[in-house]
Every structure is written in C-alpha cells, then in structure tokens.
Amino acid sequence: MPRTDFTEQLRRRLVELGCPIVQVRRLVQEVADHHEDLKQAALSEGLSETDAESRANVQLGDPLVLAEHLMAALRRSSWWGRHFLIGFCLLPLLAVPVLWTLFLMLGLSLEFALGFGWDWKKLHVATDNPVAFHHLVLALHGADYVAIALVTLLFCWLARRSGVSLKWMVIACAICSLYASFVYARIWPHNFEVGITWTPQWIEAAIPLLIAGAIYAFRRRTTQCFQEKVAV
Amino acid sequence: MVRGIVTAMKKTNPSFLNGVPELLVLRLLSRREMYGYQIVEEIRTQTGETLSFGEGCIYPYLHYLEAEKQVSSQRREVEGRNRNYYKLTARGRKRLEELTTEWKRVTTGVSLLMEEQHA
Numbered sequence: 207m208p209r210t211d212f213t214e215q216l217r218r219r220l221v222e223l224g225c226p227i228v229q230v231r232r233l234v235q236e237v238a239d240h241h242e243d244l245k246q247a248a249l250s251e252g253l254s255e256t257d258a259e260s261r262a263n264v265q266l267g268d269p270l271v272l273a274e275h276l277m278a279a280l281r282r283s284s285w286w287g288r289h290f291l292i293g294f295c296l297l298p299l300l301a302v303p304v305l306w307t308l309f310l311m312l313g314l315s316l317e318f319a320l321g322f323g324w325d326w327k328k329l330h331v332a333t334d335n336p337v338a339f340h341h342l343v344l345a346l347h348g349a350d351y352v353a354i355a356l357v358t359l360l361f362c363w364l365a366r367r368s369g370v371s372l373k374w375m376v377i378a379c380a381i382c383s384l385y386a387s388f389v390y391a392r393i394w395p396h397n398f399e400v401g402i403t404w405t406p407q408w409i410e411a412a413i414p415l416l417i418a419g420a421i422y423a424f425r426r427r428t429t430q431c432f433q434e435k436v437a438v
Numbered sequence: 439m440v441r442g443i444v445t446a447m448k449k450t451n452p453s454f455l456n457g458v459p460e461l462l463v464l465r466l467l468s469r470r471e472m473y474g475y476q477i478v479e480e481i482r483t484q485t486g487e488t489l490s491f492g493e494g495c496i497y498p499y500l501h502y503l504e505a506e507k508q509v510s511s512q513r514r515e516v517e518g519r520n521r522n523y524y525k526l527t528a529r530g531r532k533r534l535e536e537l538t539t540e541w542k543r544v545t546t547g548v549s550l551l552m553e554e555q556h557a
Contacts, residue, residue: 236474236497236522243475244493265493272494279498283505 212269213238219273222429225280225369233276241266280369287368294374298361298381303389305357307400310391313349321345333395346393351413358382358414362421372422379418387411457537459491459499460508464526464534467509473521474500500524508533 213234220230241262248258266272281287286294322328332338358379365375387406392399466472466480474496482490491499503509508530511522526534 232522233497233501237494239473239519239521240475240493240497242519267492267494272497275495275498276501279502280505283502 212241212263212266216269216273218429219270220276223273223277223369224366224372224425225273225277226366229280229369237266237272277369284368286364287370290368290370290374293368294361294365294370294378295381298378302357302382302385305360306353306385306389309353309356310349310400313352314346317345317349330396339395343393346391346398350391350410354382354386354410354413355417358417362417366421372425375421376418379414382414383411386414457540460503461534461537461541462489463496463499463503464508464530464537467524467526468531468534471523471525473523477524503530 216237217230217234220233221227225233244262244265245258248261249255253261281290318324318329322332332342361378361382362375365372365378387408387410388402388404390401390403390407390410392401462481463477466477466484472480475493477500478491478493478496500509500511504511504524506529507527509524510527511524513520513522515521
C-alpha cells in the first residue's frame with residue numbers, strides 16, 4: 207500500500223468517525239512523519255525503495271484500526287467523551303431550560319440596551335404604542351429563536367470536540383427540541399412571562415432539528431468528498 | 439506488547455497496568471524532548487526489545503497525555519524535517535512521580551511473593 211493510500215485511508219476513517227478537522231490534519235501529519243522515519247530506517251538497512259515502503263506500512267499497521275485507536279484516545283481525553291451518556295442525555299434534561307433562560311435574558315438585555323439604552327421609561331412608553339409593541343414582540347421571538355439555537359449549538363460543539371458518535375449529538379438536539387416546543391416567553395403590555403405550555407411551538411421545536419440535520423448533512427458531504435478523493 | 443500485557447491483566451488490576459505505557463512515555467520524556475518515532479525506538483531498545491509499542495499506537499497515548507496537560511508539543515524543523523516534539527510539563531512530572539512510586543510498590547510486593555515461593 208503506497209504511503210498516500212495509507213494516509214488517505216487514515217484521513218478518511220478519521221473524518222468518518224467525526225474527528226475534528228484540525229485534529230485530522232495533525233494526526234495524519236504525525237503518522238506520515240512516522241512513516242517516513244520508518245522508511246528511512248529501512249532504506250539505511252539496505253532495503254529497496256519498494257521494500258522499505260512495504261515494511262513501513264506493515265510496521266504502522268492497519269490505518270483503519272489506527273484511526274479507531276486515535277479516536278478512542280480523543281474521546282478518553284475529555285469528560286464529554288468519557289461520559290457521553292450523562293453529557294448528552296441526562297445533562298441536557300437539566301441544563302437546557304437553565305441555558306435557554308440564560309441566553310434569552312442575555313439576548314433581551316442586549317436588545318434592551320441597544321433599543322432603549324437601559325431606560326425603563328422608554329420601554330413602558332413603547333409598550334403603549336401598538337407599532338412599537340409589535341416590534342418588541344418580534345424582538346422577543348428573535349431572542350427566543352437565537353437562545354434555543356445557541357443551546358443546541360453548544361451541545362453540538364461539545365459533541366464534535368469530544369469526538370463522540372453523531373447519535374449522541376442528535377439525542378441532545380432532540381432534547382433541545384422537546385424543551386423548545388413546550389417552554390415559552392411572552393410579552394404583554396407592561397408584562398413579560400416565561401413558562402411551560404402544552405400547546406407545541408413548532409417553529410421553536412424545529413430549530414434544534416434543523417441544526418442537527420444541517421450538521422448531519424455537512425458531515426456526510428465531507429465524508430463523501432474524502433471518499434471520492436481517495437477513489438480518484 | 440505493552441497493549442497485550444495491559445489487556446491480559448486489565449481484569450485483575452486496571453489501575454496499575456493502565457499506567458504502564460504512560461509511565462514509560464513520561465519517563466522517557468523526563469530525560470529530553472522526543473518525537474513519536476524516537477519514543478517507540480527508545481522503548482524498544484531500552485527495554486532490550488522486551489516491550490514495544492505498535493508503531494502507530496504511540497500517538498493515541500501522546501495525544502491523551504497532551505489533553506491531560508502532562509506533556510506539551512511543539513512542531514519544529516530539525517535537520518530539514520518537521521516534527522512534533524513532546525516534552526514533559528510540571529503536571530506530567532508530578533504524575534511520573536506518582537506512577538513511579540506505585541510501580542515500585544507493586545514490583546516490591548510481587549518480588550517478595552515470588553521470593554517466598556522459591557524459598
């Protein structure tokens with residue numbers, strides 16, 4: 207197996223396993239360096255170029271198995287990778303409402319600061335004006351959508367970084383979607399409330415699922431690109 | 439070989455044997471900075487070829503140790519070749535001391551038992 211095949215197979219398998227691109231580049235580079243060292247050692251022993259190449263390949267072992275080991279090490283190196291069941295199933299159940307509330311409040315504070323300069327009087331005046339109140343409702347919806355998207359992206363990022371299987375990311379996104387469909391934030395003139403409703407909110411529920419779908423499609427596309435590259 | 443030993447004895451004393459590759463790598467890096475190929479070669483030669491890593495298997499260990507902040511790495515060009523050099527950190531030195539103490543404790547215990555059996 208020529209060296210390029212070896213490194214391409216390693217690269218492709220790492221991408222398939224969900225290894226972050228930065229890590230893929232580094233791992234492949236290091237293994238390629240190691241391969242070159244093994245080859246040089248074989249050449250110095252008097253082996254031909256082809257034999258030295260073959261021996262280096264045998265010594266490095268199966269690139270697919272090596273990729274599995276590298277990914278296992280990546281998972282072992284982070285708390286999220288070691289405790290994926292807690293991190294992506296149990297923790298989101300507790301953390302999503304808290305994080306959603308936090309991001310929502312941050313978003314609303316930002317809008318309040320930018321729109322009204324932290325002036326409560328201006329806000330009260332705006333709520334009495336139907337047009338301005340309509341803008342406030344839209345701003346609240348925007349903050350709500352952004353908050354749920356940020357919570358979802360946070361778990362997706364953690365899943366990606368720790369190198370866990372895609373299914374754990376999807377599970378975390380599904381939990382985010384479930385919460386998003388039942389928690390709400392509403393605004394009334396001179397009043398604001400956050401709570402739980404039994405009427406599903408389809409737009410909010412769709413956001414985490416869309417994010418999961420987009421990441422899944424991106425990963426599939428990246429893997430296919432690598433496969434096509436290797437095939438060529 | 440190390441992995442074989444680790445797998446074979448994992449069932450009886452995981453906390454001890456899981457640390458053997460880690461101990462070897464940390465010990466070597468406590469002497470000087472090295473890159474992956476050098477570490478594998480040093481383990482092979484310095485253990486009289488009794489122990490050897492699978493050539494590619496060193497990298498999962500090195501990356502794990504780096505993530506644990508026990509070693510740090512730097513890419514450098516030496517003699518026209520770019521390589522990732524690994525060196526021990528303060529945390530790695532502390533971990534090495536712990537593993538060395540544990541290793542000595544266990545080998546002393548095992549030796550005592552073996553000597554008793556021979557007597």
